[in-house]
Amino acid sequence: MQLLKLCLFNLILFISLSFSAQATENNSKLINAMQSGGHILMIRHAIAPGFGDPDNIKIGDCRTQRNLDESGRKQSKQIGAWLKNNNIKPSAVYSSQWCRCLETAKLLDLGEVKELTPLNSFFQMTENRGLNLKALKEFISTRETDNKLIIMVTHSVTISAISGQSVASGDGVLLKLNKSGLYEFVDIVSAKITE
Numbered sequence: 001m002q003l004l005k006l007c008l009f010n011l012i013l014f015i016s017l018s019f020s021a022q023a024t025e026n027n028s029k030l031i032n033a034m035q036s037g038g039h040i041l042m043i044r045h046a047i048a049p050g051f052g053d054p055d056n057i058k059i060g061d062c063r064t065q066r067n068l069d070e071s072g073r074k075q076s077k078q079i080g081a082w083l084k085n086n087n088i089k090p091s092a093v094y095s096s097q098w099c100r101c102l103e104t105a106k107l108l109d110l111g112e113v114k115e116l117t118p119l120n121s122f123f124q125m126t127e128n129r130g131l132n133l134k135a136l137k138e139f140i141s142t143r144e145t146d147n148k149l150i151i152m153v154t155h156s157v158t159i160s161a162i163s164g165q166s167v168a169s170g171d172g173v174l175l176k177l178n179k180s181g182l183y184e185f186v187d188i189v190s191a192k193i194t195e
Contacts, residue, residue, distance in 0.1 A: 030174060030189055034088045040140065040150045041090075041189060042159050043079070043172035046107075047072035048100040052124055059120075062099035072100070075170045076107035079191055083110060091148035096120045096155060104170075105153040113153075121155040133161055141181035 033039055050066045058064045068076070083090075093112065095105035096119040105113040118136035122129040136158070143150060160166055163173040163185045170191030175183040 040175040045100040045104045046075040047169045076104045080108035090151045093151045095153040101153045119154040145177040
């Protein structure tokens with residue numbers, strides 16, 4: 001019985017270490033890609049409790065929107081610190097005009113934040129989906145493929161529509177820019193690696 005327990009313990013330890021080594025290797029690849037330029041990191045805004053926005057939402061009026069709480073503010077600062085600690089310096093930081101995205105982008109503390117309307121949510125404003133996505137894809141297609149990383153802070157629906165991936169608050173997707181004007185999905189960047 002003791003031998004079986006010892007074998008089981010060693011197996012669990014081996015599996016844990018294997019997953020940890022894979023995660024570290026994957027993180028290194030993501031960091032290298034972000035440092036090398038020619039990529040876009042689309043980050044979903046940090047933790048903002050609730051779902052959707054009130055019916056009376058007005059851009060520029062944070063009282064009419066779902067906003068970051070203290071854990072969301074802390075998460076934003078941690079993401080920014082992780083990027084800085086890994087020598088990842090973006091050439092530009094763009095944000096949706098929603099307050100929770102702007103606050104996330106500003107708390108990253110990586111430079112001037114520029115509002116970019118095509119990053120706005122269309123979760124409740126479904127009539128804006130087609131126009132936003134068309135404008136965002138056109139914007140992405142005109143970015144230089146050899147420039148530093150571009151950061152875009154946006155919403156789950158936008159990230160999903162652009163990358164086909166679903167991400168949690170504070171997580172993002174890394175996209176590689178191509179000279180053809182298209183982009184390709186590289187991987188999900190989890191906020192958990194910043195903790």
